[in-house]
Amino acid sequence: MADYLDYKFEDNQGFIDTYDELPLWSAAFGLLLFRHLELKPNLTVIDLGSGTGFPLLELAGRLGKSCKLYGIDPWKNAHKRANKKIKNYGLDNVEMINSTAEQIPFGDNSIDLIVSNLGINNFENPPVVFRECHRVLKPKGKLVLTTNLNGHWKEFYNIFEATLRQLRREKIAETLISHQEHRGTIQSITKLFTDNGLAVTRYFEDNFEMKFLDGSAFLNHYFVKLGWLSSWKSLLPEEEIPDIFSALEQNLNSHSLKSGGLKLTVPMAYVEGEKE
Ligand SMILES: C[S@@+](CC[C@H](N)C(=O)[O-])C[C@H]1O[C@@H](n2cnc3c(N)ncnc32)[C@H](O)[C@@H]1O
Secondary structure, three states: OOHHHHOOOOOOHHHHHOOOOOOHHHHHHHHHHHHHOOOOOOOEEEEEOOOOOOOHHHHHHHHOOOOEEEEEEOOHHHHHHHHHHHHHHOOOOEEEEEOEOOEOOOOOOOEEEEEEEOOHHHOOOHHHHHHHHHHHEEEEEEEEEEEEOOOOOHHHHHHHHHHHHHOOOHHHHHHHHHHHHOOOOHHHHHHHHHHOOEEEEEEEEEEEEEEEOOHHHHHHOHHHHHHHHHHHHOOOOHHHHHHHHHHHHHHHHHHHHHHOOEEEEEEEEEEEEEEO
16 A cells, blocks of 8 residues: 555644745745735734634734734644744734634624635635625625635646546446535635625635656645545545555556656635625
């Protein structure tokens, strides 16, 4: 069995010590966020899904002392690391709060700006999160999201689907298609804003490419193991995982040989809404 199939995420101090809070993945979305976000003085700001501190701490540094920022995330070990950085960077305008985006521990009409970099695909209940954002935002307050869109890594998913069909696992291929569709489109994200009293004031679409030598490099990459592997495995019957991944890896490798590498497209969006 391939080594990567044994990978286990361990949420402990040893892991968090080497956790990369700004992999090139998050960085691409962060650059999109900072390219378009308007900076203003005297703001009260929340970062939803702030993890170990990105983009929260960068934003705290860029906004400076007239603004107060809060990071909301239920991941306790991430807070420990973010708090160490807050202390070592000498930031006095930012605090971590252990909660979820579905339960924002602030009063009604109290927040000027909410940002979330790569949060929305991780929230259990996006409509509840949008209602909660609407509740805590002041009138004219803003919610700004950056996220990957439907079509993310389509080259990989097409080969995964073809592999499942080649192995006559049609039902799993259909499940894989629905798994991909949980990612939003500009239309579905815009609808979440407007259905919850937030007028979309600006949005920008962009994309970038991630290139790997081949499927073996891709499947063994630490960030792929950390962020995606378990969700792909969960779509497959346990006993078939080694065989399906072996066929998938071979197919990805032959595609890479023919195409000069495994090039994966990441469509992304910046969406900004305002409380009406
Ligand atoms: C893909 S990471 C993004 C982290 C960081 N913002 C970045 O740009 O890299 C998603 C984050 O959302 C957090 N998260 C998951 N469910 C959440 C929820 N219901 N409310 C708030 N944060 C949540 C996770 O703990 C994780 O830190």
